Amino acid sequence: MLFHVRMDVQLPAAMPAGQAAQLKADEKALAQRLQEEGKWRHLWRIAGQYANVSIFDVGGNEELHALLMSLPLFPYMKIDVTPLCRHPSSIRTNDF
Numbered sequence: 001m002l003f004h005v006r007m008d009v010q011l012p013a014a015m016p017a018g019q020a021a022q023l024k025a026d027e028k029a030l031a032q033r034l035q036e037e038g039k040w041r042h043l044w045r046i047a048g049q050y051a052n053v054s055i056f057d058v059g060g061n062e063e064l065h066a067l068l069m070s071l072p073l074f075p076y077m078k079i080d081v082t083p084l085c086r087h088p089s090s091i092r093t094n095d096f
């Protein structure tokens with residue numbers, strides 16, 4: 001199943017720089033592993049905002065929920081999820 005996910009990151013201003021850097025490094029490592037596995041299909045920065053839009057390809061709601069909760073930045077993100085399905089007018093023969 002495909003999901004459109006928007007993540008807005010809100011790190012506390014008082015968070016020590018080293019802790020923030022470690023969280024971002026851990027997030028990057030996991031995000032890149034999930035992209036290599038094909039579960040995190042797209043990852044785009046929203047220009048001018050500390051936010052991204054992503055497309056996930058996972059088995060279902062439960063897997064997506066567990067994946068999102070496993071993200072190191074999860075406690076510091078507002079996350080909006082939109083389930084996707086094929087549009088009948090799409091000319092693409094595959095998902096993308």
Ligand SMILES: O=C(O)CC1=CCC(=O)O1
Binds near residue numbers: 009028
């Ligand atoms: O910077 C972000 O948008 C949050 C994030 C998601 C994956 C990643 O590496 O950073």
